[in-house]
Amino acid sequence: DxxxxxxxKYLFRKEGQNVTLSCEQNLNHDAMYWYRxxxxxxxxxxxxxxxxxxxxxxxxAEGYSVSREKKESFPLTVTSAQKNPTAFYLCASSIETLxxxxxxxxxxxxxVL
Amino acid sequence: GENVxxxxxxxxxxxxxSAVIKCTYSDSASNYFPWYKQELGKxxxxxxxxxxxxxxxKDQRIAVTLNKTAKHFSLHITETQPEDSAVYFxxxxxxxxxxxxxxxxxxxxxxx
Numbered sequence: 446d447x448x449x450x451x452x453x454k455y456l457f458r459k460e461g462q463n464v465t466l467s468c469e470q471n472l473n474h475d476a477m478y479w480y481r482x483x484x485x486x487x488x489x490x491x492x493x494x495x496x497x498x499x500x501x502x503x504x505x506a507e508g509y510s511v512s513r514e515k516k517e518s519f520p521l522t523v524t525s526a527q528k529n530p531t532a533f534y535l536c537a538s539s540i541e542t543l544x545x546x547x548x549x550x551x552x553x554x555x556x557v558l
Numbered sequence: 559g560e561n562v563x564x565x566x567x568x569x570x571x572x573x574x575x576s577a578v579i580k581c582t583y584s585d586s587a588s589n590y591f592p593w594y595k596q597e598l599g600k601x602x603x604x605x606x607x608x609x610x611x612x613x614x615x616k617d618q619r620i621a622v623t624l625n626k627t628a629k630h631f632s633l634h635i636t637e638t639q640p641e642d643s644a645v646y647f648x649x650x651x652x653x654x655x656x657x658x659x660x661x662x663x664x665x666x667x668x669x670x
Contacts (some may be wrong), residue, residue: 476656486565487647549601551601
């Protein structure tokens, strides 16, 4: 899991602002995932991508957008439509054919000013 | 879709005792069940996993058991140590949906 990086570690968002969280992996994994973690709750899937230029909505996609232009990169944009964005955001990746075993990045904590 | 329930939400044990965390799942098509350990402010780390064709798996002080008929699986930690203190998450993977569904986590505290 050392091959997955996320930046920044902390991010502050103002009202009405879109912000983008970075996720990069050098593990040559095909699949990448974005999760949101709130206190006392498990990880909830926002979006996932199994191949470049393709991605699917997860369970809580509203207010978020993603792109997958390169295999190693899967950025997440938190749009102004997401009214409660304060959370810990985790990116993960897996070998597509063994998509169940996922390895996580260090996370980005998003706070609203 | 898949629903994974995890109990208890908090667990306190004395050092050297055993700890057991239980999860149930709803989708009979789920075939892979990983367990993650997450220390405060850190990333979840995979500690052990089990596939649906296996009933039990051990790795030193940790073990996982799976009962497919009852749709539940459990994490067992023996001889607990203070460094075992963390939040533990179970998850179930459904191939048809190609995604993991996580439980809500168990905060384990090992006291001296």
